Amino acid sequence: MGPLVPDIIGNDLNYIVALIIGILFGMVLEQAGFSTSKKLVGLFYGYDFTVLRVFFTAGITAMVGVIALNHFGLLDINLIYINPTYLWSALVGGIIMGLGFVIGGFCPGTSICAAAIGKIDAMYFVLGSLLGVLVFAEGYPLFEGLYKAEFWGNVRIFETLGMSQSIFATLMVLIAIFSFWFVTKIEHKVNKTKPEKFKFSPYYISLTTVALILVISPLVMPDRRESLLNEANDKDKLLINEINKITPDELALRIIRGDNTLQLIDFRPQEEFSKFALPKSIHFTFDNFFEKDALKQLRIKGKNNIIITKDENEALKMAYIAFKLGIKNISILDGGMNNFAESILDKNSIEKTKNLVNNDTYEFRLKASNIIPILVEQNKSSGTIQKKSKRALGGC
Amino acid sequence: MEENKYMNPYLAGFLLGLVLLATIYITGRGLGASGAVKSTTIAIVNSIAPEHTHSEKFYQEYLTEHEDNPLKNWLVFEVVGVIIGAFISGLISNRLSFKIEHGPKITNRLRIATAIIGGFLFSFGAQFGRGCTSGAALSGMAVLSTGGIITMFAIFGGAYAFAYFFRKLWL
Numbered sequence: 001m002g003p004l005v006p007d008i009i010g011n012d013l014n015y016i017v018a019l020i021i022g023i024l025f026g027m028v029l030e031q032a033g034f035s036t037s038k039k040l041v042g043l044f045y046g047y048d049f050t051v052l053r054v055f056f057t058a059g060i061t062a063m064v065g066v067i068a069l070n071h072f073g074l075l076d077i078n079l080i081y082i083n084p085t086y087l088w089s090a091l092v093g094g095i096i097m098g099l100g101f102v103i104g105g106f107c108p109g110t111s112i113c114a115a116a117i118g119k120i121d122a123m124y125f126v127l128g129s130l131l132g133v134l135v136f137a138e139g140y141p142l143f144e145g146l147y148k149a150e151f152w153g154n155v156r157i158f159e160t161l162g163m164s165q166s167i168f169a170t171l172m173v174l175i176a177i178f179s180f181w182f183v184t185k186i187e188h189k190v191n192k193t194k195p196e197k198f199k200f201s202p203y204y205i206s207l208t209t210v211a212l213i214l215v216i217s218p219l220v221m222p223d224r225r226e227s228l229l230n231e232a233n234d235k236d237k238l239l240i241n242e243i244n245k246i247t248p249d250e251l252a253l254r255i256i257r258g259d260n261t262l263q264l265i266d267f268r269p270q271e272e273f274s275k276f277a278l279p280k281s282i283h284f285t286f287d288n289f290f291e292k293d294a295l296k297q298l299r300i301k302g303k304n305n306i307i308i309t310k311d312e313n314e315a316l317k318m319a320y321i322a323f324k325l326g327i328k329n330i331s332i333l334d335g336g337m338n339n340f341a342e343s344i345l346d347k348n349s350i351e352k353t354k355n356l357v358n359n360d361t362y363e364f365r366l367k368a369s370n371i372i373p374i375l376v377e378q379n380k381s382s383g384t385i386q387k388k389s390k391r392a393l394g395g396c
Numbered sequence: 397m398e399e400n401k402y403m404n405p406y407l408a409g410f411l412l413g414l415v416l417l418a419t420i421y422i423t424g425r426g427l428g429a430s431g432a433v434k435s436t437t438i439a440i441v442n443s444i445a446p447e448h449t450h451s452e453k454f455y456q457e458y459l460t461e462h463e464d465n466p467l468k469n470w471l472v473f474e475v476v477g478v479i480i481g482a483f484i485s486g487l488i489s490n491r492l493s494f495k496i497e498h499g500p501k502i503t504n505r506l507r508i509a510t511a512i513i514g515g516f517l518f519s520f521g522a523q524f525g526r527g528c529t530s531g532a533a534l535s536g537m538a539v540l541s542t543g544g545i546i547t548m549f550a551i552f553g554g555a556y557a558f559a560y561f562f563r564k565l566w567l
Contacts, residue, residue, distance in 0.1 A: 003424030015473045017422055022477015024415045025427055029478070030485035032408035037497055039402075041566050043552075044559035053405035054412060055534065061413025062538035066420060074421075081425040083526060083536045085543030090532075093524025094550020096517055101555040102562045104514010105497075107529040108522065109429035109478065111515065116479040117486030118494040121511040128515025129430070133437035135516070136523040140454035147524060152542065160542045168540070180406075204406065392424025394535070 001292050002075040003392060026113055035114040037105025037121065044102055046190040049183035056176045060211060067169055068214040073224035076292045081394030085160075087150035104128065154391070169215035177208060225290050228324055232317040243319045244331035246306055248340040249361060251333060252368040255279060255375060263303040267318050268310055268337060278372075279379035281308065289321055298327045305329055311336040344368050400489035416538055425470070426535025430522035432475035434458075438466040471531075499566040510565055525550070 005014050032054045033039045042048025069075035101107060106114060106125045114122035136143065152160075158168040188195045222230065254262055255278065264281035266273055273283045288294035298305055307322070307330060309315040315332035322330050333340060342349045343365060350365045357365075402408075416427055438458055442449045449455035462469060486492045498507035522528040525547040527535070533551055536544010 002421040004421070005423045009422060014423060014470065015468075018470045018473035019477040019480075021415060021419050021422075021427070022474035022479075023481035023484070024477075025412070025474065026478035026481025026483075027485040028403075028408055028412045028415060028481075030482040030491070031403040031489070032405060032412070033402035035482060035486065035491070038499075038566070041559075044555050045563065045567060050402070050405045054409040055529075057406050057409025058412035058416060059534055059537035061410050062416040062420065062534075063540060065413070065417035066538055069417075069421060077539075079424050080420060080539055082539050083532055083541040083544040083547075085541065085546065086526070087543075087546065089524045089526070090543045090546045091550050093521045093526070094532075094547040095554035095557075096521030097525060097528065097547075097551045098521075098554020098556075099558050100514045100516070100518030100521060101551065102514075102558045103510050103565070104518060105511070105566070106514065107429070107518060107551075108433055108515075109427075109528065109530045112429060112432075112475060112478050113482040116482035117491050120494055120496045121498065121507050124508050124511040125515035125518075126433070128512035128517075129433045129519035129522075130437045130440070130515075131512075132516040132519030132521075133434045133523065134441065136520050137437070137441070137452070137454040140452070143524070144453075155542045156540045157542045157545050158540060165540070207410070394425030394428070394531075 001073065001295070002069065003079055005392065007292075007296075025109075026116065029110060029113045030117065034110040035117050035119065035122075037114070037119075040107075040110060041102060041105050046186050049187055052183055053180060056179065060173055060176050063169060063172065064211045064214045067165060067218065071218045071221075071223050073290065076290075079292060079391055081392045082154040082156060083394070084154050085152040086148060087152060089147050089149065092146065164219070166215055166217075166219040170212065173208070173211050173215060225286075228289075228321050229286070229317075231324070232320045243316065243323070245334040246331045247334045248343045249364065249368075251278075251306065251340065252344045252372060253364070256368065256371055261302055261304050263297075263300070263305045264308055265298070265305050265318075266308045267314065268308070272310075276376070278308065279375045286318070286321075289325060295325065295327075298322065298330075303329060304331060307332045308340075309333075309336050311338055344372060399491050413538075416535065420535075420538060423470070426531065426538060427474065428471045428527060428531030428535065429475060429478070430519055430528035431469065431471035431531060433519050434523070435462075435466045435469045435472050442466060499564070501564055501567075506565075 005011070005017075009017060029035070033050055034054070039048055039050055043051040066075065066077070066080070070077045097107070104111075104125050106122055108126075108129055111122045111125040111129070115126055140147075156165075158165045161168065185195065187193075262280075264278050265284045266277055266281045267284050267286075270283065273281075277283070282297070284294065305322070305327065307315045307318050309318060309332075312332065312335050315336055319330050319332050335342075343353070344350075347366075347369050350362070350369060353365075354362055419425070419427055438449070438455060441455065442459070449459060458466065483492070496504045496507055498504065502510075518528065522532070525532045526543070527533075527547070529548075529551060532544050533548035537548060
């Protein structure tokens with residue numbers, strides 16, 4: 001699951017990735033014509049809307065990609081850098097940048113690009129931008145108030161507007177297409193050229209269709225978690241015979257022996273878990289299955305994950321989902337926590353079974369019913385799954 | 397030799413979008429440019445006046461985040477790549493040449509002055525916006541960040557609002 005940094009690609013290799021991405025970024029910007037200020041400001045005077053076309057298409061492509069990758073479980077959106085929202089700072093900064101844009105004819109990225117192919121005006125723009133940082137840095141105590149005011153957190157636009165992501169994204173795609181059509185009309189008017197007859201190019205139509213399908217799919221198609229949950233609820237599909245079971249007696253014995261390979265994954269509700277939990281067990285929820293860190297915990301080599309739930313049916317479902325997510329070293333507690341409590345923890349019910357089980361089992365259970373509560377006290381469980389990975393740091 | 401034509405804008409946009417998507421998928425962050433300008437400025441100030449950078453709050457905050465080496469920054473590497481990439485592209489398309497571009501009604505000297513002022517304002521604003529057209533607007537749009545999209549509208553809205561007053565520079 002993405003992002004690949006820092007687990008699959010280390011932090012040092014990431015600098016090489018940065019260089020390669022930069023090369024591609026620079027090539028595309030230059031090929032698009034962003035290395036000339038005349039083309040860039042054309043956007044503001046109506047004679048050349050290349051910037052809008054490139055910018056909007058790029059933004060939409062990446063947006064659709066991020067939505068789709070996240071929907072199909074390939075990218076953990078919680079680990080992605082979401083530019084934080086500081087309302088006033090974003091507005092004031094943006095307006096100052098707009099002023100800089102019409103005066104200077106570049107933005108920082110395009111000026112670097114233009115300077116690289118020899119545009120002298122762009123080199124001076126870069127010089128000016130170094131000075132801009134210097135003034136901000138020196139006057140920082142003065143600006144800090146505005147800089148940090150009205151902090152909304154890492155909010156996303158559809159949350160702010162209170163609509164679903166798919167609907168917002170669909171609107172964006174439609175607005176983009178409309179604006180492409182509209183700016184072409186303006187261009188012809190400003191440049192006094194004759195509009196060509198409109199043609200539906202198959203490339204544009206198919207790309208737009210793909211984009212729309214991808215942004216709408218989260219609305220109609222269940223995502224990975226939903227479809228897995230549906231499958232798990234379908235009793236016929238449960239691989240009852242393929243999943244290992246561990247009896248309460250065996251589990252009790254291994255807990256008493258201090259078996260290090262045990263990893264108890266407790267799916268009961270939080271309240272029940274806080275009331276009583278087996279030593280060193282980890283509280284887990286269904287949602288954790290779709291988080292990078294939690295999955296990592298389940299994938300630790302040499303550990304036997306024992307799924308604990310209230311009853312066995314629930315355990316089978318969770319085991320099925322874990323299995324489908326590629327976690328193989330998994331067993332379930334036979335009969336769930338209810339059975340464990342009955343046969344190991346509850347002295348009364350142990351007495352009742354005295355004549356039903358053989359004597360060794362009875363003796364063992366009696367002993368265990370004394371030891372396990374002590375172990376529980378000694379090793380308070382490690383609690384909820386710890387989130388180790390942080391959001392990537394980004395921005396400028 | 398004749399300069400080659402620019403790429404179809406939709407194709408260029410699509411490719412740029414794929415580069416951005418790959419960046420997000422691989423690194424968890426977006427593209428940027430003004431961040432590298434910031435790192436460079438801080439590195440310069442740090443080498444000229446290290447006592448100064450260790451007393452002022454802005455530099456302090458930045459240097460603690462970057463283990464005292466402001467150039468060891470993802471965006472600095474990325475921007476070095478941008479320079480290489482743009483150069484290669486210019487080479488391929490016969491666009492490498494030293495020149496000053498400006499509107500028909502202004503002199504080279506005025507163009508240089510406006511470039512410096514524009515660069516100054518843009519990067520000063522980018523500090524408030526926590527990124528520029530790439531880092532805040534484009535990358536922000538890709539992840540649908542509220543702040544990024546507000547900055548995007550402010551940049552383009554601001555530019556349109558001021559465009560009329562500076563038309564003599566370009567038209």
